[in-house]
Amino acid sequence: MIFQKTKGIHIEGRKGMSKNNPLVEYFDPEFVYIHLLQGNCPLKPVVEVGDIVKVGQVVAVREGFGAMSIHASISGEVTAVKKVWHSSGKMVNALEIKNDFKNILDESIKPTKDIESLSRQDLIEMMKNAGLSGLGGAGFPTYIKYQTKETIDTVIINAVECEPYLTCDYHFILTYPEKLLKGLTYMMKAADAEKGVIVYKNYNVKIKKVLTELLKDYKNIELFEVKDVYPAGWEKYIIERVTGKTYQNLPSEIGVIENNSTTAIIYSDIVEHNIPLISRPITITGEGIKNPTNFYCPIGTKVSELVEKCGGYVEGLDTKKANYIAGGPMTGNAIFIDDLIINDTLGAVIIKPIIEGLHPECLGCGKCAEVCPAYLTPTEIRDAFKNKDVDLIKQLNANKCVQCGLCSYVCPSHIEITDYVVRAKGLLRKGAK
Numbered sequence: 557m558i559f560q561k562t563k564g565i566h567i568e569g570r571k572g573m574s575k576n577n578p579l580v581e582y583f584d585p586e587f588v589y590i591h592l593l594q595g596n597c598p599l600k601p602v603v604e605v606g607d608i609v610k611v612g613q614v615v616a617v618r619e620g621f622g623a624m625s626i627h628a629s630i631s632g633e634v635t636a637v638k639k640v641w642h643s644s645g646k647m648v649n650a651l652e653i654k655n656d657f658k659n660i661l662d663e664s665i666k667p668t669k670d671i672e673s674l675s676r677q678d679l680i681e682m683m684k685n686a687g688l689s690g691l692g693g694a695g696f697p698t699y700i701k702y703q704t705k706e707t708i709d710t711v712i713i714n715a716v717e718c719e720p721y722l723t724c725d726y727h728f729i730l731t732y733p734e735k736l737l738k739g740l741t742y743m744m745k746a747a748d749a750e751k752g753v754i755v756y757k758n759y760n761v762k763i764k765k766v767l768t769e770l771l772k773d774y775k776n777i778e779l780f781e782v783k784d785v786y787p788a789g790w791e792k793y794i795i796e797r798v799t800g801k802t803y804q805n806l807p808s809e810i811g812v813i814e815n816n817s818t819t820a821i822i823y824s825d826i827v828e829h830n831i832p833l834i835s836r837p838i839t840i841t842g843e844g845i846k847n848p849t850n851f852y853c854p855i856g857t858k859v860s861e862l863v864e865k866c867g868g869y870v871e872g873l874d875t876k877k878a879n880y881i882a883g884g885p886m887t888g889n890a891i892f893i894d895d896l897i898i899n900d901t902l903g904a905v906i907i908k909p910i911i912e913g914l915h916p917e918c919l920g921c922g923k924c925a926e927v928c929p930a931y932l933t934p935t936e937i938r939d940a941f942k943n944k945d946v947d948l949i950k951q952l953n954a955n956k957c958v959q960c961g962l963c964s965y966v967c968p969s970h971i972e973i974t975d976y977v978v979r980a981k982g983l984l985r986k987g988a989k
């Protein structure tokens with residue numbers, strides 16, 4: 557049990573920048589760009605340049621493992637296929653759709669007539685047809701988890717939002733608490749599970765208050781509080797805390813499925829109104845942003861448009877030198893510009909001035925090893941990686957790294973030591989000499 561022994565560490569949350577501002581709904585981008593990539597899988601477009609599309613219309617499909625449909629998030633004309641930035645840090649092809657601002661819905665979007673009569677299989681099929689993926693950042697097709705042959709007794713909702721700076725899940729829950737509970741109820745039925753648990757961080761007293769009141773009408777759902785430590789939001793950590801059990805590969809081995817709170821909220825709309833995954837919440841924040849804000853907007857919206865809605869950058873920010881992070885500061889990817897497009901897994905963009913006067917050298921302080929929840933020695937793994945010594949990487953248990961980013965976070969020299977460990981894991985998988 558890697559996390560049973562560790563207490564995690566308290567880190568500066570910096571959530572206050574965006575936490576006290578309300579969630580802003582922005583559904584009027586002039587263009588959206590639907591990436592032809594989901595996770596690592598290329599998507600096949602099923603529309604052509606010149607086609608007119610409706611909100612929720614299937615525009616691309618993922619084939620093979622994790623097969624599912626991807627949908628237009630606005631109505632209008634497909635005007636181009638072009639390369640745009642993706643949160644992975646790569647440029648990928650995307651369908652450009654020009655908004656007609658008519659919000660014409662696809663015929664498939666309509667209220668579900670008899671929700672009570674939906675079977676477990678119907679509910680899983682709805683996840684697949686809606687293109688629902690893990691919106692906490694994993695991006696894994698949700699229905700695959702529910703197709704398990706294992707007996708599931710508990711569905712856990714991760715409402716912890718562990719990473720510093722991020723507050724969009726928090727606001728999404730407070731805006732749509734009933735949808736969260738309904739989404740979880742449908743997930744429990746899709747898993748044939750008797751129990752639902754919503755895990756939140758102890759300082760989010762508003763979440764506790766709102767959900768406690770509503771839960772009077774839900775018999776089999778309970779709340780579970782975790783401390784303000786990092787990485788309290790990690791799947792394995794949460795499941796160990798809630799169940800007291802651990803697992804080797806998948807939570808289903810111990811009768812658990814875990815989903816992020818935003819995924820559950822979106823699933824409620826899928827089940828009740830057949831609205832596929834076409835929008836998501838996102839936090840635009842950081843010391844470089846004038847008014848950090850949480851938005852709820854169509855997938856495919858340009859981040860630069862949202863930055864403008866935040867009042868732009870703080871005065872004096874050198875945008876050529878700023879730090880842009882796609883995702884949270886612990887596990888996100890460094891990007892070079894704000895010309896990024898929102899995809900299913902992108903829950904935040906953080907923009908900060910570069911810190912001057914870094915020590916590029918490793919000081920040998922050992923802080924990275926001290927905080928590692930998997931008891932690894934990141935600097936030794938880095939050296940083994942540099943020497944391409946696969947046997948040593950194996951001995952050093954690099955494969956146990958959970959990619960929490962803590963080692964980089966605490967490093968006084970700001971060395972991206974996590975990257976070395978992740979690349980060492982990659983080398984281990986390839987078995988390179």
Ligand code: SF4
Pocket residue numbers: 924927928929930931932934956957958959960961962963964974977
């Ligand atoms: S990212 Fe760093 S701190 Fe986290 S598990 Fe991996 S080596 Fe340990």
Ligand code: SF4
Pocket residue numbers: 917918919920921922923924925935963966967968969970971973
């Ligand atoms: S925390 Fe940074 S400086 Fe200290 S040993 Fe680890 S990599 Fe080196």
